[in-house]
Amino acid sequence: MLPIPLSGGLLYPHLQALSAAALAGIAFALVLGGMVKGVTGIGVPLVAMPILTHFMPVKEAVLLLSMPIILGNIPQAVEGGQILPTVRRIAAPLVGTVIGNVVGVWVLISLEPHRAQFASGLVLILAAALLLASPRLTFAPALVKPVGLVLGFGAALMESIASVPGPLLAMYLIATGATGRAFTKQIAIILVVSIVTLLTTFSSGAHANVTDLALSAAASLPAIAGMWLARPLRDGLHPLAFRMVVLVCVLAAAAQMIWKSGVL
Template structure:
């Protein structure tokens, strides 16, 4: 953790350059992400990322959305104890996520901003399509570890480029037979480890500081507010229809990110 400091950072200089309306736009993105999570369970970054990148570069947007993922999953990761057996059970995707984040963050730091925006748009499209289609399959025991490593690696790349690791991880855990509390605990542990690796890699490769972590943690507040705001309306909304509408909107926004990057023309 020696790479962290209060004086250095990525987020503060960018946020200081924004005007009030742009700050409001970021806050609205986080509130909307929280509202969608409160109804459908879809992670906040999937909804917030396409909006936040209107105001911040992709690298800073990924960093901003990192701490809400950790803070939202630590309680579920610790619930019920049995940490060591659970970690042993998910060792393959855990190793994949660590390696994937180290490589993914290094690639993101090296990319030109417009290329990073296009890559983030592609990752968001993949995530939204996975959630729309919800592919289901059963893994043979012999394939569990190599597939777990590969999908953990892929999820980490999506995390480091677009802050959306969840869909690939969920697909693997369901295929490996995880259900109920076991599923929730396993995906929470992987997400926490994944994002800690991402933040640590950012600290060494892009000089992220403790101020960045504080700002990112503060981003959890509007997301939580969104979850609380939608609670009275949750029962009156049809979760499946709402989910499809949201994912279609995410797809449209992700396509717009790619178009705006001008990598295609």
């Protein structure tokens, strides 16, 4: 077997330089994100991202969260089969996410670290506000595809910059009538395609390597552990109340990211 170039990529050099306390903080962020997802259904990145940026730049945080998102959504994407019919139904947002991630990665790589942190804070505030408001829209049949393309593009930009594509995608799928298992399956497929595009774009630009992917996959373990730990809480805590508290905390953390960036 060929040796893996540990010195390359984005994640390994940065993680290697961190203290044990910082690594523990990263693990805590992933566990907490998994716990929140297990109780409320909110994705891991919305909670973990503000914490991770205390220990690493935004680019590395986005890359670290990529495999936990993929591995967490693949089971839901393939559940019940009917993958091709579902893909045809959501073709417009899928195309939008592919284009949006290519553009978003270029934007993220081009930004200075403090400006990337500022942009990520703004995106997180938008994402949390959208989930707090939970707007329920309806689209005319003629608008479903063009709106899907635009919102898929916007969701991919949010994914590339702050790893939070969920709110825009949720708005679109709810507005097109997706509920229950259909909603879960559709958003899972879009997220998997989105993150694969993100990783491919990172890798093609020599900004990520096999080691980065392995480290990101390892980051899935604390997130999964958090989901497992949260199981007993699901019946004892009202999900809506927990969701509201968490999103308020995310808003506060995102505001801190913006302040810490120094752009203002």
